[in-house]
Amino acid sequence: MNATIADFSASFPVASSRIEGFIAAHSFDRPTLVLDIERVEAQYHGLNAGLGNATIHYAVKANPADAIIDRLVDLGSHFDAASRGEIELCLSHGAHPQAISFGNTVKRPSDIAFAHRAGITMFAADAAEEIAKIAEHAPGAEVYIRLLVEASGADWPLTRKFGTTRDTALALMAQARDLGLRPAGLSFHVGSQTRDPAMWGDTLDQVAAVWQAAVEAGFDLDLLNIGGGFPAFYGEAIPHPTVYAARVMEQVNARFPEGIRIMAEPGRGLVAEAGMIAAEVLLVSKKSEDDLHRWVYLDIGKFSGLAETMDEAIRYQFVTPHDGEATGPCILAGPSCDSADVLYEKRPVALPVSLKSGDKVMIRNCGAYTSSYSSVGFNGFPPLDVVVI
Ligand SMILES: *Cc1c(COP(=O)(O)O)cnc(C)c1O
Numbered sequence: 001m002n003a004t005i006a007d008f009s010a011s012f013p014v015a016s017s018r019i020e021g022f023i024a025a026h027s028f029d030r031p032t033l034v035l036d037i038e039r040v041e042a043q044y045h046g047l048n049a050g051l052g053n054a055t056i057h058y059a060v061k062a063n064p065a066d067a068i069i070d071r072l073v074d075l076g077s078h079f080d081a082a083s084r085g086e087i088e089l090c091l092s093h094g095a096h097p098q099a100i101s102f103g104n105t106v107k108r109p110s111d112i113a114f115a116h117r118a119g120i121t122m123f124a125a126d127a128a129e130e131i132a133k134i135a136e137h138a139p140g141a142e143v144y145i146r147l148l149v150e151a152s153g154a155d156w157p158l159t160r161k162f163g164t165t166r167d168t169a170l171a172l173m174a175q176a177r178d179l180g181l182r183p184a185g186l187s188f189h190v191g192s193q194t195r196d197p198a199m200w201g202d203t204l205d206q207v208a209a210v211w212q213a214a215v216e217a218g219f220d221l222d223l224l225n226i227g228g229g230f231p232a233f234y235g236e237a238i239p240h241p242t243v244y245a246a247r248v249m250e251q252v253n254a255r256f257p258e259g260i261r262i263m264a265e266p267g268r269g270l271v272a273e274a275g276m277i278a279a280e281v282l283l284v285s286k287k288s289e290d291d292l293h294r295w296v297y298l299d300i301g302k303f304s305g306l307a308e309t310m311d312e313a314i315r316y317q318f319v320t321p322h323d324g325e326a327t328g329p330c331i332l333a334g335p336s337c338d339s340a341d342v343l344y345e346k347r348p349v350a351l352p353v354s355l356k357s358g359d360k361v362m363i364r365n366c367g368a369y370t371s372s373y374s375s376v377g378f379n380g381f382p383p384l385d386v387v388v389i
Pocket of ligand 1: 062080193265
């Protein structure tokens with residue numbers, strides 16, 4: 001932690017949260033993600049209340065901070081891990097192996113063997129080779145088949161990298177059964193940052209049709225993994241987490257049998273609103289005197305934490321010391337020498353005209369997919385520092 005106390009609070013009109021107050025009152029010598037673990041707990045309770053009988057498996061990749069894993073273990077959360085490293089992280093914080101699912105469909109055989117030895121019994125797959133690997137290295141394990149679903153309208157859709165079609169799913173279940181595994185059910189991901197719970201309907205229809213076909217083919221399914229997709233607030237209205245989760249579960253319950261095990265894997269929805277980044281303006285410039293747009297270069301960019309600005313998909317909100325004054329359109333860019341390191345250009349960001357080099361800028365609701373995306377210091381810019389308050 002590099003934060004040192006200094007009184008900057010006078011330059012910020014209002015601190016609307018504990019984190020904002022903390023950032024305003026400290027100075028930072030590099031971009032820093034400030035996390036409020038109480039907010040993680042509040043989001044957990046909020047989602048849990050709406051999810052009813054479904055179990056939360058936190059998607060660790062959204063933010064693997066020790067303090068988050070620690071608190072979620074205390075709260076009784078389960079975990080979705082993608083690698084040996086994430087499994088070890090959860091175990092080291094006291095998570096029970098039975099509470100960890102190995103949800104990546106692309107696994108290293110030695111990692112499967114490690115997970116099996118550690119007592120993990122739930123594995124995802126979407127291909128015949130993967131079923132064979134699991135059967136060899138985790139004999140007798142429970143597997144769920146990840147389905148390819150059509151894009152639902154998410155702000156961060158998950159494309160075609162993961163999942164398989166109905167007929168292949170049925171063939172994989174038969175293969176799993178023949179190899180001594182237990183094909184327990186299905187999983188899918190509706191797409192990250194799915195703002196409206198109504199967007200789940202079509203996806204759930206597709207999954208329910210495959211479930212029905214599997215049951216008719218004689219498979220005794222009792223596990224539905226509804227994945228992530230739970231949204232965070234980035235400026236466009238979203239329902240309260242409890243309301244959102246309850247609307248999703250109403251739609252699940254209308255389509256799937258009573259009494260089955262249901263897992264939900266929120267990542268973003270659990271941690272995004274629990275974090276804010278303290279950043280700094282390095283340069284404000286214009287290409288020519290009559291240019292309508294200013295270029296604002298921050299000390300954080302696409303390669304040091306803000307990867308989700310790719311295609312301008314996730315639009316973060318900025319707090320500056322000059323908020324409330326006149327604004328003008330800005331193209332926002334990161335500090336690296338890579339010309340791809342532009343955050344927002346197609347849709348410029350309105351920022352105060354008095355903004356200048358050296359100003360502190362806070363970026364709201366940055367707790368998900370920022371520190372975890374900035375693991376290497378590209379171009380000599382250090383990975384995102386994390387401070388827990
Ligand atoms: C990343 C991931 C999640 C979390 O998605 P969010 O949209 O952040 O909630 C859930 N499940 C799986 C399998 C994932 O890979």
